[in-house]
Amino acid sequence: MTDDTAEQYPDPACNICGKAPGVEFYIKQTDICPHCESRERHRCVQDAMLNRGLAAALDLPGKTVLACHLIAVEQKIFGKSARFINFDARPIKGLDMQMDITEMGQIGTASMDGLIAIHVLNHVRDDRRALDEVKRVLKPGGFFLSTVGYDFRTPTREVTNQSGDYGAEALEKHSVGTFRTYHPDEYETMLNDWFPTTRFEGRDVLNGAAHRIFLSRRV
Numbered sequence: 500m501t502d503d504t505a506e507q508y509p510d511p512a513c514n515i516c517g518k519a520p521g522v523e524f525y526i527k528q529t530d531i532c533p534h535c536e537s538r539e540r541h542r543c544v545q546d547a548m549l550n551r552g553l554a555a556a557l558d559l560p561g562k563t564v565l566a567c568h569l570i571a572v573e574q575k576i577f578g579k580s581a582r583f584i585n586f587d588a589r590p591i592k593g594l595d596m597q598m599d600i601t602e603m604g605q606i607g608t609a610s611m612d613g614l615i616a617i618h619v620l621n622h623v624r625d626d627r628r629a630l631d632e633v634k635r636v637l638k639p640g641g642f643f644l645s646t647v648g649y650d651f652r653t654p655t656r657e658v659t660n661q662s663g664d665y666g667a668e669a670l671e672k673h674s675v676g677t678f679r680t681y682h683p684d685e686y687e688t689m690l691n692d693w694f695p696t697t698r699f700e701g702r703d704v705l706n707g708a709a710h711r712i713f714l715s716r717r718v
């Protein structure tokens with residue numbers, strides 16, 4: 500093998516941690532970066548931030564933003580220029596608040612500059628009630644950035660094993676489970692019933708997959 504081959508087929512680097520994931524990543528057919536634990540959807544959001552105008556559209560510096568349980572790698576994507584209030588319906592150490600996205604009574608009406616929910620609404624029993632609450636807490640002009648688990652091949656469908664991802668206690672005590680897989684067009688149509696929504700299509704630099712990212716705006 501010559502250097503030419505290496506140049507022709509360079510190892511792509513993860514766009515979050517900057518490291519090439521190595522051959523194991525491809526052999527195992529996982530989507531998890533072994534260095535920063537980012538998944539495909541995270542690298543797609545990062546791509547949208549860096550290359551497709553999402554960072555400019557969010558304009559985070561100085562804003563106060565509710566974040567529905569941003570994990571470490573997601574916090575890395577959005578940085579520290581905004582004041583994030585990180586919350587979850589479950590009691591989780593290190594987060595700022597325990598709060599259900601469908602009952603955000605602790606948050607004043609029209610008080611937030613934005614709300615970020617990465618892969619959240621498919622884990623919320625009453626997604627429409629969540630959207631009512633998101634709309635209530637946002638200031639006019641405030642943004643709602645969301646991604647969800649989706650599948651192009653079928654209409655939005657209910658998941659039968661609701662406690663499969665988070666366990667029985669999360670489901671019974673906090674209504675946190677896996678409730679549905681959306682069809683992406685149906686999800687976007689639903690969002691548009693609450694807010695005008697634009698779509699960003701992020702690309703995963705590692706595996707070439709695309710993921711839709713939805714940016715809604717409170718009018």
Ligand SMILES: [Zn+2]
Binds near residue numbers: 514534
């Ligand atoms: Zn990485």
